[in-house]
Each structure stands twice: as C-alpha cells, then as structure tokens.
Amino acid sequence: MQSLAGTGTVDYDRFSWTPGQTRDLSYSDVAGVPNPVVAYELVQGSQAYWDGPTSGASTAPPTAVLVHGILGHRGNLRSFADLLVQRNPSWQVLLVDLRCHGESASLEGRPAGPHSVASAASDILALLRQLKLFPRVLIGHSFGGKVVMSMVAQFPAKLPRPVQVWVLDCLPGEVRPAAGSTLTRSAGDDPERLIALLRSIPTPVVSRQAVVDTVLRAGFTMPIARWVVTNLRRVSALPAGDAAANNNGGPAAAAAAAHSGSNGGGYTYYGGNGAEGGGVNWTFDLDGVAELYRSYLDTQLWDIIERPPQGLQLDFVKAERSAYSWRGAEDTIRGSGHNVHLLPNSGHWVSTDNPDGLYELLAASLHLAPSLSSRRAAAEQRQAADRAAAAAERRHGPHPPPVHAYTLQPHEQEEEAEAGSGIPAYAD
Numbered sequence: 001m002q003s004l005a006g007t008g009t010v011d012y013d014r015f016s017w018t019p020g021q022t023r024d025l026s027y028s029d030v031a032g033v034p035n036p037v038v039a040y041e042l043v044q045g046s047q048a049y050w051d052g053p054t055s056g057a058s059t060a061p062p063t064a065v066l067v068h069g070i071l072g073h074r075g076n077l078r079s080f081a082d083l084l085v086q087r088n089p090s091w092q093v094l095l096v097d098l099r100c101h102g103e104s105a106s107l108e109g110r111p112a113g114p115h116s117v118a119s120a121a122s123d124i125l126a127l128l129r130q131l132k133l134f135p136r137v138l139i140g141h142s143f144g145g146k147v148v149m150s151m152v153a154q155f156p157a158k159l160p161r162p163v164q165v166w167v168l169d170c171l172p173g174e175v176r177p178a179a180g181s182t183l184t185r186s187a188g189d190d191p192e193r194l195i196a197l198l199r200s201i202p203t204p205v206v207s208r209q210a211v212v213d214t215v216l217r218a219g220f221t222m223p224i225a226r227w228v229v230t231n232l233r234r235v236s237a238l239p240a241g242d243a244a245a246n247n248n249g250g251p252a253a254a255a256a257a258a259h260s261g262s263n264g265g266g267y268t269y270y271g272g273n274g275a276e277g278g279g280v281n282w283t284f285d286l287d288g289v290a291e292l293y294r295s296y297l298d299t300q301l302w303d304i305i306e307r308p309p310q311g312l313q314l315d316f317v318k319a320e321r322s323a324y325s326w327r328g329a330e331d332t333i334r335g336s337g338h339n340v341h342l343l344p345n346s347g348h349w350v351s352t353d354n355p356d357g358l359y360e361l362l363a364a365s366l367h368l369a370p371s372l373s374s375r376r377a378a379a380e381q382r383q384a385a386d387r388a389a390a391a392a393e394r395r396h397g398p399h400p401p402p403v404h405a406y407t408l409q410p411h412e413q414e415e416e417a418e419a420g421s422g423i424p425a426y427a428d
Contacts, residue, residue: 021046022085030131031055037111037126039103040096041074043081045089053132063135065094065124067144070191070293071198071228073102073283077141080351083359087369094135098147099123100288102231115288116295117143121150137164137366141351142323143292145170149301152312159311164365168350168358169319172301172333176325189224195293198228199286204235204279211280232280305336314338317361323348 025042027033032054044050048061064084066077074095081093097104098120099111111123124147128135140148145167152165197218205211208229215225308314316333318326318340330340341361346353362368 022082023048025051033130035109036107036130037109038096038099038123039074039107040094040127042092042094043078043085044092045085047089048085048092050092053130060092060131060133062088062091063094063133064091064137064139065096065128065135065148067096067124067138067140067147068098068101069142069144070296071101071195071231071284071289072144073097073231075102075230077351080355080358083355084362084368087359091368094131094133096124096127098144098292100285100292102283105283105285105288113288113291115291117146117150117292117299118154118295120292121147121154125151125154134161135163137166137362139166139168139362140170141168142170142348143296144168146172146296146299146301149304150299152304152309152314153301155309155312157309159309162311162313164313164315166362167314167316169317169322169324169348171316171324171326171329172305173329174300175297176327178322178325189220191293192297193218194220194224194228195286195290198282199290204281205232206279208232208280231283233283235279235281302332305333305338308338313365315361315365316340317343317350317358319346319348319350319353320344321347 023044023046025044027036027040029051030042031052033052042050044061050060064081066074066081068074068076074097077095081095084093085091099105100115104110104123111119113119138148138151140146148165149167149172194215197215197220201211201214211229211232212225215228216222305314315338318330320343326340333340343350343354343357343361345357350358359368
C-alpha cells in the first residue's frame with residue numbers, strides 16, 4: 001500500500017472536497033448476516049456500494065474498523081467515521097458495540113462470559129468472517145486499542161493481505177496513569193471506581209440528570225458524568241421485583257429493553273431530565289464491563305510488538321495530554337520497528353479533541369485524501385512561492401532572454417576569411 005509520506009509529493013488537486021452523502025447500514029439491514037455476534041453499523045461513502053456478503057457485489061469497498069473504549073459505544077466514534085468517508089467516498093467504516101456494551105449487551109445471541117480483551121477481539125474477528133470482510137485498517141481507542149492488538153495476536157503468522165493497526169492513546173502492557181491525569185483514584189476519574197459506582201446505582205433511574213448528580217457527588221468530573229449518561233435509554237416500568245433485582249444493567253436490563261419498544265429491543269438515548277415512563281437504564285451490562293476492565297488491566301501484548309505477523313503495520317498515537325505514562329514503553333515500541341505519533345492539541349479523547357490532526361496521521365499512511373488543513377497549507381505554500389517570485393522580478397526586473405553561442409557553418413567561415421583578408425593591418 002503506497003504511502004503519501006513516501007512519495008515526497010502529493011497531487012492535492014486530484015481530490016474532490018465537496019462533502020459527500022453518507023449511507024448508514026444497521027446490522028439489521030445487512031444482507032446475509034441474520035445473527036451477528038455483536039451489534040454494528042456500516043457508515044459508507046457516496047461511492048461505496050455494498051449491502052453485505054450476499055449482496056452480489058464482487059468485492060467490498062476499502063474498509064476501516066473503529067473500536068470504542070470501556071463504558072463506550074459505537075456512537076463515540078461516529079463523527080470520525082463520517083469524516084473518513086466524506087473525504088474518501090469509496091470507503092466504508094465498520095463501527096461495533098463491544099460485548100457487554102451498547103446494543104450488543106441486549107442481543108438475543110450475545111456471547112456469554114468469560115469477558116476479556118481476547119474474547120472481545122474474537123467477537124470482531126467472528127463478525128468479519130460473517131461479513132466476509134478483510135479490512136485495510138483496524139483503529140482502536142483506549143480499551144479498544146488493546147482489543148485491536150489482541151485481534152492481531154489471533155492472526156496467522158502471515159497475513160493474506162497487508163493490514164494496518166492504529167492504537168489510539170493506549171499501551172500494550174501495564175496501564176500507568178500519567179502525572180496530572182484525571183484517570184486516577186486521586187484525581188477522581190478512575191474507570192474502575194466509576195464502574196463500581198455505576199454498579200451501585202439502583203435501576204431504573206428516574207432521570208438522566210439524577211445519574212449526573214450522583215456521579216458528580218462521587219467526585220468525578222462533569223465531562224465524565226456527561227459522557228457516561230450517553231449510555232442510558234428509556235425503559236417502560238418494570239415489576240417491582242425486577243426493578244429491585246436490577247442494579248447492574250445485566251439480564252434484567254435486557255428484559256427492560258425488550259419492553260422498551262425501541263428498535264425491537266435495541267436502545268435509544270435518553271435526552272430529557274425529567275422522569276418519563278419507567279425511567280432510564282444502562283445500555284451496557286456493568287457486571288460484564290467490570291470483568292472486561294479487569295482483563296484490560298491484566299492483559300500484556302508485548303509479544304505482538306516484538307514478533308508481529310508478516311504483513312502488519314502497527315502505529316501508536318500518543319495524545320499530547322495523554323492519560324497514560326509512556327515512559328520506557330515508547331522507546332521499546334520504536335525499537336521494535338513501530339511508529340509512535342504525537343498528536344498535538346489532544347487529551348485522551350483524540351478523535352474528539354483533534355479529529356483533523358488524527359485524520360492527517362492516517363491519511364499519510366493509508367493514501368487517503370489529504371485533510372483540509374494540509375490542502376490549505378499546500379495552497380499557502382504555492383501562494384508564498386508566487387509572491388516571492390513576483391517580488392524578485394520587481395527588484396531585479398525581468399530576466400533578459402538568454403544569449404546562445406552560434407557556430408559558424410563552413411561556408412560562412414570561408415566568407416569571413418575572405419572579408420578579413422581585405423582589412424588593413426594596424427601598426428603601432
């Protein structure tokens with residue numbers, strides 16, 4: 001796969017910058033996969049024509065897989081998926097809800113435990129087999145970063161086609177919060193403590209705002225409180241026994257979803273602050289999420305760094321204000337032949353904090369259309385060169401036409417010799 005960075009020049013003018021329409025295919029709309037292992041959606045560019053493995057299309061369009069982090073859902077990366085396919089209309093992006101998260105937590109055929117980084121990776125590999133897709137790039141954020149690395153660990157020693165893996169603000173081994181990070185117990189936003197708090201909240205909850213207030217009182221920051229309640233959905237009233245038994249978003253939550261009347265048991269996000277119907281409940285299975293997070297802390301994937309399968313390109317993105325300490329690990333990753341890219345103007349939520357900068361990193365490696373900022377910079381460089389040339393011409397005037405030496409032809413040499421013999425000699 002050719003890299004823009006390797007060519008030295010980029011033909012910016014060949015790219016169209018008119019935003020294209022995107023097409024969304026929910027897992028219920030994809031032909032040929034009636035019982036997916038996890039919930040997903042395909043975000044397709046305006047030139048990507050594919051309805052599933054039995055759609056009749058000879059080949060699927062170039063595909064990127066985006067994997068969210070712990071306590072997230074596929075919607076967390078939706079805006080970045082839109083950016084990718086609007087600028088590259090022949091591509092499609094596969095967004096998944098990891099096991100125990102989003103709509104995957106209430107699928108009828110959802111996978112049973114144990115829940116781990118490796119099993120979450122196996123789910124996505126199984127989905128790709130169901131879809132008969134071989135993606136060009138896997139992109140995982142935070143917990144999702146370890147998931148895509150674990151997918152690599154389950155690859156054969158030699159890949160049938162090259163694939164790139166991008167790990168966003170995540171490390172292969174020990175999870176060590178960076179100095180000043182809010183994702184620590186002392187700073188308040190520790191994920192393990194947050195999961196424990198959410199598991200302690202009896203559900204259904206009367207309102208979204210009630211959850212925000214509870215999270216803030218426990219010492220978490222407002223961004224965390226606002227983010228976590230994107231995982232709430234409306235539910236209809238449950239019998240008292242079910243409501244009392246349900247405080248973890250697990251099986252009783254799935255039962256609540258079945259009564260909610262939304263998308264055949266799927267979830268919808270709750271946007272109001274007042275009580276409505278039976279209140280709101282989690283889209284995820286918090287018991288399963290707790291198990292996944294413990295696996296995330298324990299999982300070591302340094303073998304992939306030191307002995308990657310043939311055909312793999314592995315890149316890490318380190319946020320300028322990373323949540324984690326990269327001390328020592330960054331040198332080890334680089335020393336094993338992989339890239340570590342620093343993303344400026346970004347905290348842990350890289351695709352939200354600096355989406356254009358993140359896209360630019362990917363574009364240089366995947367031969368994607370350049371970002372708007374790159375195109376603008378190239379135009380400014382051309383304009384600066386034109387201004388410099390015009391200023392030089394004003395200072396020195398236009399360059400005179402070049403004087404070319406002329407070689408006399410044989411007959412001209414004879415004529416000149418005859419003419420020269422009639423010229424008198426000058427003497428002192």
